[in-house]
Every structure is written in C-alpha cells, then in structure tokens.
Amino acid sequence: MRLLFTATALVLSLQPLTALARPVTPEDQVKEIFVSEPDLSPLGDAAVYTVSAADLDADQPVSHIWLAPWDGSGPRQLTSRKGESESNPKFSPDGKTIGFISSRADEKDLSQLWILPMAGGEAAPLEGIEGSVEDFAWSPDGKYLALIVLDKPEEPKKTKDGDDIPPPIVIDRYQFKADGIGYLGKERSRLWLYDLASGKAVRLTDGDYDESFPSWSPDSTRISFVSRRGPDADRSHDYNIYLARRDAPGAAPVQLTTYEGADAGPDFGSYPVWNPDGSKIAYVRGGDPKLLWYAASDLALIPASGGEPVILTKGRDRNVYNPQWTADGKALKFIVEDDGQMKLASVPPSGGKVSVLAGGEFVLRSPDSQGSRTVVTYSAPTKPFELYALDAGKLRPLTSHNAEWMKGIDFADAKFTSYKSKDGTEVHGFVMVPPNAKPGEKLKTILHPHGGPAAQYDYSFDMWQQVFAGAGFAVLTPNPRGSTGRGTTYASGINAAWGTVDVADDLAAVDDAVAKGIADPQRLVVGGWSYGGMSTNYLITSDHRFKAAMSGASIANVLLGYGTDQYAVEYDVELGKPWENTEVWIKNSYPFLHADRIQTPTLFMVGSADVNVPTWASEQMYQALKARRIDTELVIYPDQSHGFIRPSYIVDRMHRWLDWYAKYVK
Numbered sequence: 001m002r003l004l005f006t007a008t009a010l011v012l013s014l015q016p017l018t019a020l021a022r023p024v025t026p027e028d029q030v031k032e033i034f035v036s037e038p039d040l041s042p043l044g045d046a047a048v049y050t051v052s053a054a055d056l057d058a059d060q061p062v063s064h065i066w067l068a069p070w071d072g073s074g075p076r077q078l079t080s081r082k083g084e085s086e087s088n089p090k091f092s093p094d095g096k097t098i099g100f101i102s103s104r105a106d107e108k109d110l111s112q113l114w115i116l117p118m119a120g121g122e123a124a125p126l127e128g129i130e131g132s133v134e135d136f137a138w139s140p141d142g143k144y145l146a147l148i149v150l151d152k153p154e155e156p157k158k159t160k161d162g163d164d165i166p167p168p169i170v171i172d173r174y175q176f177k178a179d180g181i182g183y184l185g186k187e188r189s190r191l192w193l194y195d196l197a198s199g200k201a202v203r204l205t206d207g208d209y210d211e212s213f214p215s216w217s218p219d220s221t222r223i224s225f226v227s228r229r230g231p232d233a234d235r236s237h238d239y240n241i242y243l244a245r246r247d248a249p250g251a252a253p254v255q256l257t258t259y260e261g262a263d264a265g266p267d268f269g270s271y272p273v274w275n276p277d278g279s280k281i282a283y284v285r286g287g288d289p290k291l292l293w294y295a296a297s298d299l300a301l302i303p304a305s306g307g308e309p310v311i312l313t314k315g316r317d318r319n320v321y322n323p324q325w326t327a328d329g330k331a332l333k334f335i336v337e338d339d340g341q342m343k344l345a346s347v348p349p350s351g352g353k354v355s356v357l358a359g360g361e362f363v364l365r366s367p368d369s370q371g372s373r374t375v376v377t378y379s380a381p382t383k384p385f386e387l388y389a390l391d392a393g394k395l396r397p398l399t400s401h402n403a404e405w406m407k408g409i410d411f412a413d414a415k416f417t418s419y420k421s422k423d424g425t426e427v428h429g430f431v432m433v434p435p436n437a438k439p440g441e442k443l444k445t446i447l448h449p450h451g452g453p454a455a456q457y458d459y460s461f462d463m464w465q466q467v468f469a470g471a472g473f474a475v476l477t478p479n480p481r482g483s484t485g486r487g488t489t490y491a492s493g494i495n496a497a498w499g500t501v502d503v504a505d506d507l508a509a510v511d512d513a514v515a516k517g518i519a520d521p522q523r524l525v526v527g528g529w530s531y532g533g534m535s536t537n538y539l540i541t542s543d544h545r546f547k548a549a550m551s552g553a554s555i556a557n558v559l560l561g562y563g564t565d566q567y568a569v570e571y572d573v574e575l576g577k578p579w580e581n582t583e584v585w586i587k588n589s590y591p592f593l594h595a596d597r598i599q600t601p602t603l604f605m606v607g608s609a610d611v612n613v614p615t616w617a618s619e620q621m622y623q624a625l626k627a628r629r630i631d632t633e634l635v636i637y638p639d640q641s642h643g644f645i646r647p648s649y650i651v652d653r654m655h656r657w658l659d660w661y662a663k664y665v666k
Contacts, residue, residue: 021410023434024470026654029463030054030647031405035377035385037088038366041095044373045070048078048089048098049387051401054647058083061645065089065100065116068387068398070373075387075399078116079123086114088135093142101133113147113194126194129201134189135212139220144246145194146214146223147201151187174234177566179612179642191225193246204244205253209233211242213264213271217304218278221246224256226265226272235569237289239265241272241281243304256281256306261289268297270322276329279304280349284320285311287488292573293454294492296484299323299334301349312347313354317487327371333357335364339428339485340416340458344376344390358390361416363460379460381414381432410435412469414459414477419512421480422504428486429478429509430457431518434469443474444665445519447510447539447546451530453482453502454491464654471658473525474518480505496574498558498588499538506535507543521545523665526600527657529553530613530642537591537621540600548664549602550657553610553642555617556624557592559585566611595624601631603660605653607640633660 034052041047047070052063063085068075079086084104091098096118103111105125110132116123126145135148156164169183176184191204191211204223205211213226223244230238239262242253257263264272264283272283281304287295299320302309312332313320319337326333331346336354343359344367358364362380369375378388378395384406387399414430421427437443446468450457457477468475479485480502481493494502513519526536526546533554540549555561562571562578562585578585586593602625604618615636622634635656637649644650 021408021435023410023436023472024412024463024466026467026651026658028405028409028470029467029650029654030056032384032463033401033405035387035399035401036366038368038375038377038387039090039098040368040370040373040375041091042093042370043095044370047368047375047387047398048091049399050087050089051077054650055083056647059646059648061085061647063087065098066399070389070398072389072396072398075401090136090138092138093140099136099138099145101136103132110152113145126199128199129192129194131190135214137214137216137223139216139246140218141220143196144220145196146204146216146225147192147194148189148212148214148225149192149201150189153185153187174232175566175568177611179566179610182609182611191223191244193223193249202249204246204249205242206250212266215271215273215281217274218276222304224272224274224281225253226263227253229255235572236260237262237267237286237292237569237573239263239267241283241302254306256302256304257283257285257309259285259309261295262286263300267293268321273323273325274304275325275349276327282312282323282325282332282349284323285309290573291488291492291495292570293452293484294482294488294495296488296491297321299332299347301332310351312349312351314351316354319484322365322367324367324369324374326369333367333369333374335367337456337458337485340430340456340479341485342458342460344374357393358395361459363458364388381430381459381461382411384461384463411466412475414462414465417509417512419508421501421508423501425481425501425505427478427480427505427508429476429480431513432465432469432475432477433518434472434474437474440517442517442520444472444523445474445476445510445513445525446661447476447478447506447524447526449502449506449526449528449532449535449539450477450479450483451528451532452484453494453498453531453535454484456483456485458485467654467658473661474513476509476513476519478506478509480509496576496584496588498534499542499590502535503538503542506539510545523547525549525661525665527552527603527661533613534591536602540602541591541594541597544599546600548661549600550605550660551602551618551621552605552653553607553613553618554604554621555613556589556595556621557617558588560592560617560620561613564616565614592621592624595621596628598625598628598630601660601664603633603635603656605635605637605656607637607642607644609639610642612642 038049055062065079086102089100112125113133114123131149131152137146189210211227241256244253268284270284285300299312300309321335323334342363344357364376374390377385379385384402389396414432527550529552533551536551537556606618625632
C-alpha cells in the first residue's frame with residue numbers, strides 16, 4: 001500500500017498543473033462575486049462600483065462599495081459593515097464625496113441615502129427624508145439631489161402587549177402584485193428635491209404616480225424623469241419622459257414624449273440623458289407596444305423644449321441600452337444587443353452610421369464615461385463580470401474579484417452554433433462540453449432553455465451552465481424564436497403562441513448535437529427556470545426523448561396565471577381577456593390540458609414568495625403528474641421570490657436538480 005501511494009504521488013507530480021484542476025460544483029455558485037453599477041469620477045481617475053457576494057455565515061447576500069483607480073493600480077473597499085449592504089454609488093460633481101443607498105442602521109429596513117467623504121471619515125445618512133430612498137441624482141452644481149422616494153408604509157397598530165397588528169391589505173390597482181414586493185398598496189415612488197445646504201426635502205410632483213430614473217439638466221434647473229401618468233396608468237407600458245422644475249415644487253410636470261409605447265423607464269433600465277448644452281435628451285424608446293418585449297428598442301433623441309423625436313438607430317432592429325453622451329456632445333455611446341453579443345457602439349446625434357467601439361465573443365454592460373474615458377463591466381464564457389476600462393480603443397481589466405476562488409477550477413467554454421429548425425428557420429445558440437470530455441465521446445446532455453422568453457443566451461459567464469458541465473453534461477443553450485438579439489420578427493415568432501415554433505427550435509438543437517456526435521440520444525435531459533421551465537413543460541408534452549426534466553418556477557395552465565401573478569398588462573396585450581380570447585389561452589395551456597401525454601419524470605421547484613410565477617402553478621402541474629403516477633417531486637423554498645437569494649437554498653436547488661437527473665441518466 002505504501003509503495004502504491006508513493007508511485008501515485010510520483011505520477012501526479014509529473015503531470016501538468018492543469019491536470020489537477022477540478023470541475024465546477026454546486027457550491028461554487030455562492031462563491032461567484034458580482035461586479036456592477038460603475039460610476040466614473042468627474043476627473044475620470046477612478047470608478048466606484050458595487051461588489052455583491054454571499055455571506056455564508058449569515059446565509060444571505062451582501063453588497064459593498066469599492067473604488068478602482070483608472071491606472072489599474074488595484075481596487076480598494078470603501079464600505080465593509082458586517083451584515084449590512086450598500087448599493088448604487090455615485091460621485092458628487094466635485095468628486096469629493098460619493099452617495100450610496102443602504103438600509104443600514106434603520107430599524108424598519110427603510111433605505112436611506114448616505115454620503116461618504118472621499119478624503120476619509122464615516123458615511124452619514126441624509127436627515128429629513130420620510131420614506132425609502134430608491135434612487136438619486138446629484139445636480140451638476142452640487143447643491144441639490146433629486147430623489148426617488150417610496151412612500152413610508154402605514155404604521156401598524158399595537159396590541160396591549162406591544163405586538164404589531166398588520167393593517168388589512170387594501171387593493172384597488174389594476175396591477176396589484178410585483179415579484180419581490182408582493183401586494184401593491186397605495187405607496188408610490190415619488191420625485192423629491194433635497195437641498196444640501198438646508199437639509200430640507202420637498203416633493204416636486206403631485207398625483208398618485210410612480211416616478212423613476214431622475215436626470216438633471218446641465219444648468220441644474222430641470223429634472224427629467226420617467227412615469228406612467230395616464231388616466232389608468234397601470235393598464236399599459238406607456239412610460240413617458242417628463243420635466244420638473246427645481247424652483248417650482250408641486251407644479252404639473254411638462255410631458256416631453258408622447259409615444260404610446262415605453263419611452264425610457266423600467267422596461268430598459270436606462271436613464272434619459274441630457275446633452276452637454278442642455279438642448280436635447282437621448283433615451284431608449286420601445287418598439288411596437290402591441291408586441292411588448294418582442295419588439296426591438298431604439299435610441300431616440302428629442303429636443304428638451306419638446307417636439308418630434310428622431311430615431312437614431314432606425315432600421316437596425318436590435319435592442320439598445322444605457323445611452324451616454326460624449327463630453328463634446330458629438331456622439332452617443334450605448335450598448336447594443338446582437339446575436340449573442342452585447343457591444344459598445346456609438347452614433348452621431350444627427351443619425352447615420354452606428355460604429356462598434358468594442359465587441360466580440362464577450363458581453364459588455366453598464367457603460368459610464370467621463371471625457372474620453374469609459375468603464376464597462378465585462379464578461380466572457382469563462383470569466384465572470386469584472387470592471388474594465390476602454391482605453392485607446394482597447395479593453396483593460398481594472399478588477400479581478402473572482403480570480404481567487406477560480407484558481408484550480410477547470411471551466412468549460414461555450415461555442416457558438418447554428419442549425420436549421422424543422423421549418424428551415426436558421427437558429428443560433430451555444431454548446432458547452434465538459435472540459436475533460438474525450439474527443440468523439442457521446443455525452444449525457446442537458447437542453448437548457450432560457451427564461452424570458454424575450455431574452456438571449458450570450459457570451460457572458462453562466463454559472464448554471466458551468467455546474468452542468470462540471471457534472472459531466474454537454475449543455476445546449478439555444479436561442480429559439482422568441483429570443484431577442486436577432487430582430488423583432490424573430491422574437492415575435494411566439495407572440496401569443498408559446499410552446500410552438502420555439503419547441504421545434506429547441507428540439508432541433510438536440511438533433512444537431514446528436515448528429516454532430518456530441519449528445520448521446522439515450523442520455524438526454526431537459527430543464528430551465530421561469531420561461532425556461534415553461535419551455536420544459538411544452539417540450540415534455542410534445543416529445544418523449546428526455547429521460548428526466550426539471551421545471552423551475554413555471555406555469556403550464558396559463559389560464560391559472562390571470563389575476564394570480566404580476567402580468568396583468570402583458571396578458572391583456574398578448575393573449576387578450578380569457579373570456580374574449582378563450583381559444584388562445586387554451587392553446588397556450590396545453591401542457592396542463594394534455595398532461596396525459598407526459599411520460600418524463602419531472603421535478604418541480606419554486607419559491608414560496610414567487611409572484612412572477614406563483615407557487616400554485618407548480619403545485620398544479622405536480623398534482624397532474626402525480627395523478628397519472630408519473631415519477632414527480634415538488635420542492636418549495638420558503639420566502640424566496642422568482643430569483644433565489646438565500647445561499648444555502650441556491651446550493652440545495654442545484655444538488656436536487658442534478659440528483660434528479662442522476663436517478664435516470666447514469
């Protein structure tokens with residue numbers, strides 16, 4: 001035995017170091033560090049940003065503020081209170097302080113705006129704000145702050161023993177639920193003005209509307225913001241840009257845009273941005289509102305005094321995000337989504353040629369610029385998001401927060417693929433094989449449909465795919481019709497027709513992988529989350545090739561969703577009212593109504609607080625399969641919304657997911 005150990009040690013010592021690398025495991029999910037929300041200093045010499053990670057001891061996520069110098073000399077942490085989180089850091093115009101949002105030290109968990117001096121010292125919260133601060137913007141002269149503040153909730157009554165008596169939930173809104181919040185009451189997100197000299201806050205707008213994305217004019221006199229302010233605002237995605245005057249609190253804001261679809265706002269997560277002389281505002285405008293999320297967005301420009309907007313990306317048919325002006329006002333930089341990539345591009349404000357500043361087999365997000373300098377977050381299939389500088393046309397890393405935990409791990413790479421669907425449509429996607437796969441080996445394979453459905457798989461790092469590959473699976477991640485990145489017609493291919501051509505496109509990905517000798521046709525599984533779970537339901541009802549399935553946070557009886565989830569407006573636009581368009585609802589509900597066709601052993605998983613796709617949708621499908629004696633299981637995670645945040649549940653979910661497959665695929 002001793003001789004054997006010695007010989008083995010000798011052999012190992014002669015192997016290259018890469019031979020000792022281990023595969024990705026479910027536990028690695030909670031080691032990934034997320035870099036986001038960069039804000040470049042006024043001089044462009046450093047960027048503040050948010051770093052989010054898992055606090056395994058507290059079993060909760062935590063985020064802190066960091067600073068990375070432009071010269072690449074290495075980042076440093078600015079906030080570090082244990083058990084507390086901070087986010088949304090922004091430099092003051094003079095660069096001497098940063099503001100950030102945190103609920104630290106608040107007994108009622110209301111978020112406050114904190115100011116941190118860059119010269120040293122402790123951060124302090126702004127006083128005199130009633131409610132929870134959701135967003136803020138510094139005025140260019142540094143004297144004021146525009147705040148988005150959620151109304152303070154009603155104080156609960158008390159029992160004689162001092163215990164809270166929660167007030168009744170009174171609902172009178174058309175859309176009355178939101179994931180991560182639950183029921184929507186009378187509280188609204190409102191625009192406020194904060195005078196830094198006096199420490200006083202005054203509300204700038206009247207009316208019961210939600211307001212967001214504040215942005216100052218260069219002369220600090222006006223604030224643009226985004227709101228739905230029609231007579232029945234909850235019934236549409238008709239977001240418009242409005243202007244409020246700093247010196248006229250309570251006055252009716254001026255409506256700048258009138259397009260019936262979304263002008264900026266939460267649909268795109270992008271602020272309206274003023275040009276340097278304050279004469280124009282650039283923003284992201286949605287496509288045809290009748291096509292909801294399937295229609296590609298555009299970069300638009302409108303005079304700040306009002307008038308007709310100019311569409312700068314007209315005809316490109318690709319989603320755009322995060323516009324920013326160059327310092328001289330001669331161009332706009334923005335992110336464009338294109339067939340698995342997210343590129344940084346630019347266009348003159350007069351329109352014309354769109355130029356790609358940085359793009360390739362990687363993904364860029366959240367650009368921020370000062371002068372000629374730009375920072376972005378960067379990711380590639382084997383690289384989680386980090387902060388990068390765009391320096392003289394080249395991308396240069398500023399941070400490496402994930403480098404330490406990634407040491408000694410053998411990551412899989414994703415390869416772009418193309419194939420034909422049943423009707424001849426060309427479909428694109430990605431294939432990932434385990435790093436230790438032998439040439440010519442036919443692999444157990446997972447078809448992993450994406451959520452959305454209006455989304456795309458791209459060249460960014462995807463931990464779930466890495467875990468699947470680490471468990472020995474080839475991973476198929478197609479972008480079927482319904483996906484973005486290839487234009488409105490392609491994306492709208494499943495408009496009001498879920499589980500139709502997208503099922504054929506997904507199955508074609510499997511056929512292609514089998515034909516290429518990658519996938520073992522006898523060891524196929526399928527699984528996804530959200531619409532990826534819905535796709536799983538459609539696939540196992542339509543086809544019997546899969547040995548096992550996992551359907552996460554999904555719905556099969558779409559009719560059950562009406563009035564029980566958060567998609568009131570979207571259902572009205574895409575599917576129509578159930579009593580008026582019954583046939584469409586029935587067609588989209590075929591996995592439940594034809595559950596007798598399902599033969600695949602299926603695991604259902606969902607969070608108990610999910611409002612996006614509520615728990616009872618999974619319960620109903622579980623019951624249907626159980627009634628038919630199909631092997632099935634339902635796992636409900638307490639207090640989790642659509643996206644899980646508790647680290648132990650994140651790990652547990654993946655172990656159960658893989659264990660379910662292991663029962664049926666050896």
